[in-house]
Amino acid sequence: MERPWSQQIGYDAFRVFARLAGTVCFRLRWQGSENFPKAGGGLICSNHQSFFDPVLVGLTCNRRMNYLARDTLFHNPILAPLIRYLDAIPIDREGGGLAGLKETLRRLKAGEQVLIFPEGTRTPDGEVLPLKPGFCSVARRSKAPLVPVGLDGAFQAWPRTAKLPRLGRMAVVIGEPISAELIANMSDEQIVTELASRIQQCHQQARALRE
Template sequence: MREGKSTESRHWTQRFLYNLLRVVARIVAVGFYRIRVFGRENWPAEGGALVCSNHQGFMDPPLIGLCCDRQLNFLAKKSLFKFPIKAAIEWLNAIPVNRAGTGLDGLKETLKRLRGGEMVLIFPEGTRSENGDLGQLKPGFVAVARKGRAPIVPVVFDGSFQAWPKWQLLPSIGVVHVKIGKPITPDEIAQMSDEELLSALQQRMDTMFREVRYSRARSMNPRIHTTDKTQFA
């Protein structure tokens, strides 16, 4: 199965623009953020997937997108879908969500794209981090994964908070490390209760986050010894 009819039917100009911006983002990420990506082999090669990531700052959606060779869809506030950026974010596969309402419009479109074989990025913490740490996940992703019949791909990164936190007007140069984890398959999801699935994803992302924070710290200070991992727990 390929990515789905909805992706295949998109105009070639959309695919070209998305791919071009991904190349530009990769160049910027390497040049200004010394980005390192671990676990690329864990991206599903085909079919729908719900990508669940931590959320540190403004650059997070393009940060995850540049790490994946397939196109990603992502959720965006409905208020952003106004001139002059409306066309741009639509071409980058944004799904409008009305946070002031029920959000059902965004949910329906998310499920449509997952069932159509596309990948959708969400941030289950619900908001950007106040201190760069991974917070408690909210359970909203559980119903989306079950109804969308899609695997959950955990993704964590560290360094986005330091480069561009939510209170900073412009980004600064930094170091970013990203880790893509093994997917939780639909069969595994079906065997868990909602509470078990929430706990399983939280534990997996907690472990991955400690690992990626440690690798980032080591890249900036090679004198950190492997026995110092406990300070990143």
């Protein structure tokens, strides 16, 4: 996708700022960035601990990341300008999110990366929740690899019950992707099981990395 040069430079600048802020404020560490696709589409699948998560995953990748956001956030006077600037994909949960899914597929087929949280919601206790299978059809239709990501520390810094974040340590681990060829030969249940296993492994590695 073609974007204005100002938006491209702005995204890169935001990533540099996020890396600096994460390192200074949260002693952020990450590993496995080489597992992101060097080119072409990629469906990036992470566990979900807090509002920090999209930024945490995005800053670990040297390529642009596309984000999904509830359509109601596009009307939030504080978040809307940033969400629009980052070219986020609006998702209408009450309406089934069909338009958002079509846009996600379009960007994947255009060779871009899209971040999703297949648990569907933030964790209540810091552990990885069961994955919802909706991503399987997107992966099949886009023929994009699934890239597992595990993050830890974001829940401790900003649990869903807290209005404001606090300082702490965070870590992100990016695992080896599940290729499109492998996905084509697996059932949805097998895909969910395999991805869940890889996200769990990345999460445990991230927990060890931040300690």
